[in-house]
Amino acid sequence: MDGEELTAQQTALYDRQIRVWGVDAQKRLSKANVLVSGLNGTLAEFCKNVVLAGVGSLTLMDDRLVSDDDLRSNFLIPPDEAKKSGGSLAEVYCNSLKEFNPMVHVSVEKGNLTQFHGDLFDKFDAVVVSCCTLKEKRMINEKCRERDRRIAFYTVECRDSCGEIFVDLQNYTYAQKKSDDNVKYHLEYPSFQEAISVPWRDLPRKTTKTYFAMRVLEHFEYFHNRKYGETSASDLPIVLNLRKTLCDEQGVNESLIPEKLLDHLLSAGAKEHPPVCAILGGILGQEVIKAISGKGDPLKNFFYFDAADGKGIIEDISPVSKH
Amino acid sequence: MASCSQLDAVKGAKVLMVGAGGIGCELLKTLALSGFEDIHVIDMDTIEVSNLNRQFLFRQSHVGQSKAKVARDAVLKFRPHINITPYHANVKSPEFNVEFFKQFSVVLNGLDNLDARRHVNRLCLAAEVPLVESGTTGFLGQVTVHIKGKTECYECQPKPTPKSYPVCTITSTPSKYVHCVVWAKDLLFAKLFGDRNQVNDLNVHSSDDGDTSKSTEDVFERNQNEDPEKYGRRIYDHVFGYNIELALANEETWINRKKPRPIYMKDVLPIESFQQNGKLDNCIKEDVAISAMQVVGLTNPQDIWSLAENTKVFFEALRLFIEKREKDIGNLTFDKDDQLAVEFVTAAANIRASSFGIPMHSLFETKGIAGNIVHAVATTNAVIAGLIVIEAVKVLQGDFCNCRMTYCLEHPSRKMLLMPVEPFEANKSCYVCSEKPLLLELNTQKYRLRDFVEKIVRNKLGMNLPLVMIGANLIFEAGDDLEDDVAANYARNLEKVLAELPTPVTSGTVLTVEDLQQELTCNIVIKHREEFDEEKEPDEMVLTGWNAPNKESRFTSNGESSTHSAQVSERTETTVDTDTGRERSVITGTKRKLSEIEAASDNSEIQSLKPNSANHETPQQVIDNDDDEDDIVMLDAFPEAGKKKKVEVS
Numbered sequence: 001m002d003g004e005e006l007t008a009q010q011t012a013l014y015d016r017q018i019r020v021w022g023v024d025a026q027k028r029l030s031k032a033n034v035l036v037s038g039l040n041g042t043l044a045e046f047c048k049n050v051v052l053a054g055v056g057s058l059t060l061m062d063d064r065l066v067s068d069d070d071l072r073s074n075f076l077i078p079p080d081e082a083k084k085s086g087g088s089l090a091e092v093y094c095n096s097l098k099e100f101n102p103m104v105h106v107s108v109e110k111g112n113l114t115q116f117h118g119d120l121f122d123k124f125d126a127v128v129v130s131c132c133t134l135k136e137k138r139m140i141n142e143k144c145r146e147r148d149r150r151i152a153f154y155t156v157e158c159r160d161s162c163g164e165i166f167v168d169l170q171n172y173t174y175a176q177k178k179s180d181d182n183v184k185y186h187l188e189y190p191s192f193q194e195a196i197s198v199p200w201r202d203l204p205r206k207t208t209k210t211y212f213a214m215r216v217l218e219h220f221e222y223f224h225n226r227k228y229g230e231t232s233a234s235d236l237p238i239v240l241n242l243r244k245t246l247c248d249e250q251g252v253n254e255s256l257i258p259e260k261l262l263d264h265l266l267s268a269g270a271k272e273h274p275p276v277c278a279i280l281g282g283i284l285g286q287e288v289i290k291a292i293s294g295k296g297d298p299l300k301n302f303f304y305f306d307a308a309d310g311k312g313i314i315e316d317i318s319p320v321s322k323h
Numbered sequence: 324m325a326s327c328s329q330l331d332a333v334k335g336a337k338v339l340m341v342g343a344g345g346i347g348c349e350l351l352k353t354l355a356l357s358g359f360e361d362i363h364v365i366d367m368d369t370i371e372v373s374n375l376n377r378q379f380l381f382r383q384s385h386v387g388q389s390k391a392k393v394a395r396d397a398v399l400k401f402r403p404h405i406n407i408t409p410y411h412a413n414v415k416s417p418e419f420n421v422e423f424f425k426q427f428s429v430v431l432n433g434l435d436n437l438d439a440r441r442h443v444n445r446l447c448l449a450a451e452v453p454l455v456e457s458g459t460t461g462f463l464g465q466v467t468v469h470i471k472g473k474t475e476c477y478e479c480q481p482k483p484t485p486k487s488y489p490v491c492t493i494t495s496t497p498s499k500y501v502h503c504v505v506w507a508k509d510l511l512f513a514k515l516f517g518d519r520n521q522v523n524d525l526n527v528h529s530s531d532d533g534d535t536s537k538s539t540e541d542v543f544e545r546n547q548n549e550d551p552e553k554y555g556r557r558i559y560d561h562v563f564g565y566n567i568e569l570a571l572a573n574e575e576t577w578i579n580r581k582k583p584r585p586i587y588m589k590d591v592l593p594i595e596s597f598q599q600n601g602k603l604d605n606c607i608k609e610d611v612a613i614s615a616m617q618v619v620g621l622t623n624p625q626d627i628w629s630l631a632e633n634t635k636v637f638f639e640a641l642r643l644f645i646e647k648r649e650k651d652i653g654n655l656t657f658d659k660d661d662q663l664a665v666e667f668v669t670a671a672a673n674i675r676a677s678s679f680g681i682p683m684h685s686l687f688e689t690k691g692i693a694g695n696i697v698h699a700v701a702t703t704n705a706v707i708a709g710l711i712v713i714e715a716v717k718v719l720q721g722d723f724c725n726c727r728m729t730y731c732l733e734h735p736s737r738k739m740l741l742m743p744v745e746p747f748e749a750n751k752s753c754y755v756c757s758e759k760p761l762l763l764e765l766n767t768q769k770y771r772l773r774d775f776v777e778k779i780v781r782n783k784l785g786m787n788l789p790l791v792m793i794g795a796n797l798i799f800e801a802g803d804d805l806e807d808d809v810a811a812n813y814a815r816n817l818e819k820v821l822a823e824l825p826t827p828v829t830s831g832t833v834l835t836v837e838d839l840q841q842e843l844t845c846n847i848v849i850k851h852r853e854e855f856d857e858e859k860e861p862d863e864m865v866l867t868g869w870n871a872p873n874k875e876s877r878f879t880s881n882g883e884s885s886t887h888s889a890q891v892s893e894r895t896e897t898t899v900d901t902d903t904g905r906e907r908s909v910i911t912g913t914k915r916k917l918s919e920i921e922a923a924s925d926n927s928e929i930q931s932l933k934p935n936s937a938n939h940e941t942p943q944q945v946i947d948n949d950d951d952e953d954d955i956v957m958l959d960a961f962p963e964a965g966k967k968k969k970v971e972v973s
Contacts, residue, residue, distance in 0.1 A: 005623055011687075015373045016699040019691055020461045023625050041356070045705060052376055052701045075352050075401045100379055274356035275716075278349065278709030283740065286462070286702040296462075297734065305741065307713050310727045312741025 006030070010103065014054055025293030030056050030103075032292040035124045037061040037113040037140075038131035038228070039089045041073030041272040042158045045281020046128060046288075048076075051097050053289050057105040058097065059124070060090040061113055073272045114139045118146055126152040126288050131228045131270065134218045141168060141192045152291045155192070156284050157214070159229070160268030161307035162261075163280040164214050166192060167287060167299055174294045188322040189301055195317045200250035202320075208313050210304045212257045216243050217265055229270025236263055279305050283312065330358055332719040336428040337361040341414050341443055343390040344368065345699050346433030346457055348378040349708035351394050354431075355402040357712050362406070363427070366391040367413040371660075377701035415442050415787050421842050424450035429718050431711055432456045435697070437482055441755075441785040442841065444469065444477035448756055449842035453718045455711050461698040462733040464707040468714050468726040468746055471756065478785075479750035494524050495570055496580060497679050500672065504692045507671035508657045511562060512664065514543050516644060516655040525562075551642040559588045559637065563674050583679045591634045613647050615639035615666045616686070624686040628670075630677045637670035659694025668693050706731055710741070752868060754784070760833070760846035765864040767822040767829060767851045772799060775821065775834075783866055784845060786838040793826040793834055821849070 006026060011018070018026050032055050036043050039062040051058055064070075066089055071079055076096040085092065090108040097106045113129065114136050121127065127144055129137065137155050144151040145168075153168040168189045175182045190198075196215060203211075220239050221228065239262055247254040283303055290296040302315040316323070338359060340350060343366035354362055368390050370381045380397035381390070391409035398407060412418070415438075424430065424446045432454065434440050440456065447454040447469065454469040456477055469476050492498070493506050510525040525543075542561050545554045567585040570576065619635045621628060628636065640663055644652060648663070657664055669689040676683050690696065710729045717726050727743035736742060752759050763779065772791070776799060780789045790800040799813050821828035828834065830851040837844045855863045 005625075011624060012372050014376050016696070017376055017701075018687070019696060020698040020700050048379055049702050049705060052379055054376070073356050075356060075398075078400050079403065099382060101375075102383075274353055275709035275712040277356075278353050278705045278712075279741070282702040282704075282706035282709065285705070286700075289702070299735075299740070303740070310710070310713065310729055310741065310743035311739055312731075313738050314735050314740060315738070 010054070013101075013103070017053065021289070021293055021295045025289075025295045026054065028293045029054050029289065032125040033057045033059065033123055034126045034128065034288065034292075035059045035061065035109070035113075035121075036128045036130075038129050039064075039093055040070075040130050040158070040270070041274060041277040042156050042163070042280045042284075043128070043130050044074050044076045044093065045277050046156070046284050047093065047097055048100060049281060049285030050288060051100045051104045051106065053285070054101060055104060055292070057107065059107055059109050060093050060097075061109050061111065062089040062093075063110055063112075064089050066092055069270070073274045073277055116143065118143055121147055121151055122149060124151055125292055126154065128154040128156065128284070128288065130156050130158075133226075133228055134222045137166075138193050144168070145170060145191055152288070153192075154284060154288065156280055157228075158272040158276050158280055159217075159265045160271055161273045161276055162210055162213075162265060162268070163276050163303075163305045164210065165280060165284050165287070165299075165303040166195070167291075167301045167303075168192060169291055169298060169300075172291070172298065174296075174298070176297065185297075187298070187300055188318075190318045190322045194319055194322070195301060198317055198319055200247075200252045200256070203317065207315055207317070208304045209257060209261060210306060211302060211315055211317065213261045213265055216246060216257060216262065219246065229268075231266045231269050233263060233267040235266050239266060273307060276305060276307055279312070328720060329716055333358045333716060334360055336719050337426060338363070338715065339424070339427040339430045340364045340433065341430065341439070342366055342433035342435065343380075343394040343409075344374065344433060344435060345377050345701075345704045346459060346708055346711070347390070348380045348394055349701075349705045350431060350433050350711055351398050351407070352380070353708050353712045354715075355398045355405055355407075357716070360405045363408040363410070364391045364394060365410040365412060365414045365419065366394075367411065377699055377704055379701065414439055417788070417840055419446070420840055421446060421449045424452055427452050429715050430454045431715060433708075433711075434458075438785065441478055442787060445755060445785075445838070445841035445843045447471075448476055455714050455718065457707050457711050459699065459703045459707050459731070461700065462703055462731070464703050464731040465729065466707055466710040466714055467728040468718065470718070470723060470726070470746075472749075473723055474726070474746035475749045476753060476756035478755040479747070479753040490524060495576065497675065497681065498580075500676055500681050500684050501692055503672040503675040503679070503681060504668065504689055506675060507668045508693045511671050512655075512657055512668055515558070515641070516652050516664075518654060545645070551645045552638075554645070555638045555641045556588050558641065559634070559674075562671075563587070563678055567678055581680055584677075586630070586674060586678050588634060588638075591631050592638075613643050613663050615643055615663060615670075618643070624690075627683050627685050628673065630674065630683075633670040633673040633677070633683070636666055637674060640667035640670060657693065659690055659696060665690045665693065703731060706741070754845050754868065755843065758846075759868060760848050761866060761868040762850060763834075763847050763864060763866050764850045764852045765821070766853055766855070767820065767849065769820055770864065771818060771820050772824060773817040776801075776817065778862065779847075779864065779866065780836050784836065786836065786841065786843065788840050789836050789838050791834060791836050793824070793828065793832060796826045798824055798826065 006023060014026055034050055034055050036047060047058060066077055066083060070089060071077055076093050094106050094108050121143055129140055132155060141153050144153040150170050155166045157164045168191055170189055172187045173184060175184055216239060220242050243254050243257055247256060287299055290298045299314050300316050302317055304313045336359060340347060340362060343364050351364060369387050370385045370390055370393060372386055375381055380394045385393045389411035391411050395407040395409040430447050430452050432440060432443055444454060448471050451471050455466060456469060457466045458464060468474060488502060488505060492502055497503050497506065510523060513521060514523050514525045564585045564587040567583050571582060615636045618639045621632060643663055659665060665686060669686045672689055673683040714726055726746055728746055730742045732740055732742060749756055751757055754761050776789065780786050788801045791798050798816050816824060828849055830849065832849045834847045834849060835844060836847060
């Protein structure tokens with residue numbers, strides 16, 4: 001790759017990972033700008049990973065003040081200082097993350113990402129959101145897609161022991177070494193809306209149940225004007241009705257989505273299980289690094305982890321035209 | 324699921340973490356966030372710059388300090404009220420005995436070497452404490468659970484050993500760059516800068532014309548007051564020119580091989596450019612690390628240097644050793660963090676590669692090969708640490724039947740990036756966790772007790788403080804606190820061959836070896852044998868009864884990374900390692916190829932991955948209890964049995 005060489009300092013710091021993904025990938029990383037919004041324990045893990053990896057810049061958005069809930073599964077918030085300072089979540093994260101790697105520019109952007117003008121997206125290579133409602137996910141995803149340059153879009157959710165990652169790389173081409181030859185691969189990703197519009201009947205029978213359960217929850221929060229994760233076990237009766245309605249619409253049997261799983265997700269609300277945060281933040285970090293560096297097969301387009309069975313599963317949920 | 328019982332189990336638990344490096348930093352953080360309140364951490368290492376890209380609890384200002392202690396302080400910043408007890412010590416030191424281990428509810432390993440892993444395994448078995456073991460390389464990793472009486476122990480399966488190369492490949496017929504690196508590091512570098520008394524094959528095999536070792540020995544000795552320039556030229560011409568000429572004289576060697584080209588310094592560097600180069604000597608500043616690259620004007624460690632550049636670096640590095648580090652000469656061993664040593668080895672390996680028509684490599688790559696540097700990224704360590712905590716919580720709740728070994732893959736297998744597998748049953752012939760005796764064939768008239776203790780008891784069996792008994796008679800015991808007369812007696816015994824010990828060893832004798840720290844006892848049945856095949860059995864002994872890894876050879880190196888680009892095929896047995904690269908992940912085979920697994924992902928009906936249909940109803944065999952439609956990943960624990968055995972859960 002063209003461009004300046006890595007400095008001696010970079011080479012020394014990144015030695016072990018350059019051995020994994022090469023100098024060119026490291027150079028691309030050091031020029032990439034990543035935006036995260038909706039900060040929680042999972043995104044704390046993600047931020048740590050991309051800052052350590054040496055992205056060019058990381059921009060944090062979340063104006064909420066630090067609450068006790070935020071402290072629970074978070075290593076970026078020193079409990080006493082954070083409350084005293086009265087800073088926003090983004091500011092507290094920023095102060096901690098800066099120390100992890102002096103070569104990465106970590107900063108705060110105020111406001112709400114859904115209100116962002118399109119051109120503000122242009123400076124980013126990847127946008128990662130969590131704690132978003134269905135409506136927000138759609139909006140931000142569409143704004144990324146409207147731009148001329150490709151902006152990778154990711155969502156991540158951790159509801160206790162269950163997690164979901166969604167990836168939209170739009171039209172993504174990458175090279176992969178195959179027995180000394182560089183083979184070019186091309187992937188076409190659906191948007192979030194396109195993906196969740198795929199009729200359930202058309203999906204393989206073995207598609208993870210968590211996918212469907214997450215969609216039910218998303219719709220529940222949407223129809224009842226709840227914030228992300230604003231749920232409890234007492235919502236179960238309404239959610240079971242919604243399950244029936246959705247399954248009827250889709251022409252599938254409602255046993256597709258176990259009641260136990262819905263109950264579990266509703267009780268969890270926005271509460272995260274720290275080991276699962278680490279796993280989701282690790283996988284998501286790696287995916288963003290892959291997309292930026294153009295190294296490695298990116299996952300398409302959903303990832304699921306459930307501590308109950310320990311499986312980390314990839315599901316490709318795309319309309320037929322984008323398979 | 325953070326249920327009440329889970330929180331109680333976690334809160335009341337006292338856990339031991341061994342290793343505060345790549346996995347350790349992530350693990351300590353995740354444990355603290357998950358509600359653990361009493362965590363003990365052992366790590367003997369201090370922090371280095373190359374750790375900082377992933378060991379996120381450490382900063383530049385911590386370089387040189389104890390990992391265990393700095394990690395503790397960093398975690399207390401976000402969890403001020405929990406107890407973390409750091410030990411800046413080697414886990415093998417005697418203070419960490421069985422009693423020490425017994426105080427913990429579970430032991431979590433984030434180690435970087437096989438030796439320590441084996442040691443901890445034994446202590447956990449003796450103390451009857453469950454062990455959660457882990458390792459990563461690049462994007463690959465795994466977490467395994469070992470519970471005495473319920474699953475296999477860490478040593479039930481043979482572990483990969485570092486790749487080794489035949490001596491003659493290194494000394495005479497290299498065909499890959501790694502061979503040149505091993506030659507440059509273990510032979511040339513050792514010869515010039517290491518212990519002169521060490522046996523070294525540098526000349527013996529490269530010149531087949533019966534040179535006496537005496538005359539060749541002198542070549543590497545610098546004469547008193549010999550000009551470093553002249554000395555360097557002499558060494559260069561000898562090893563890259565003269566020795567190659569000698570090797571070429573043996574025509575049989577080259578019948579089916581490409582002939583090497585002798586390289587002399589005058590052909591590479593005309594005298595003028597060479598002398599001009601010498602003047603650059605003044606550029607060296609005392610305050611920067613001594614570097615030949617710098618003197619020569621090379622800056623990028625990623626570049627592949629030309630033959631002329633390598634020659635200059637070779638020459639300058641040699642000269643710098645003589646002029647700036649004379650007192651080191653004679654007792655250096657190769658160290659990947661010694662810049663000048665890496666430069667010398669890179670240059671020498673490349674010149675040799677050039678001679679043999681092998682593609683040359685950069686300093687960066689050479690350093691990785693020579694230093695056995697393990698590829699490491701933060702993300703894999705974070706994922707693995709999360710999986711360790713999930714397993715630890717199950718162990719603490721006594722939920723053993725849901726414990727899993729989990730593999731972290733680079734490429735999905737049957738849609739899975741994280742693949743849980745049921746733990747394997749203990750290997751009944753494992754000398755560590757079963758009481759099965761070992762069989763040892765050796766020549767009792769020739770084999771000395773010292774070799775038995777060092778090569779077999781310490782190296783092969785991994786004992787740390789062994790004692791050796793024949794029946795009730797103690798013939799050797801390790802330790803510093805022995806009475807003088809006892810120590811003298813043992814010292815005499817060590818020099819004796821087995822047949823001449825006070826209690827003579829003959830065919831059929833049973834030796835008992837015991838490690839009091841590990842509380843491991845092992846019986847070894849001796850079989851006398853006169854002859855051993857020099858090539859196939861260079862150790863002059865055969866140890867069986869345990870599925871031991873292959874024989875060792877004198878050249879061990881990590882070699883080309885096979886795991887890295889390769890898919891995780893077969894059963895990824897212990898992609899060992901976090902950090903310093905004392906080992907390298909190797910995929911060993913119990914013979915289930917990924918191709919089968921991949922095939923299965925396209926066709927769920929493939930039987931090879933399903934349990935025997937007869938057993939299909941057994942609920943324990945189902946990994947995913949919620950979903951009995953799922954295939955169950957079956958991996959072979961025991962190739963001879965041809966199918967996986969069930970873990971009995973009581």
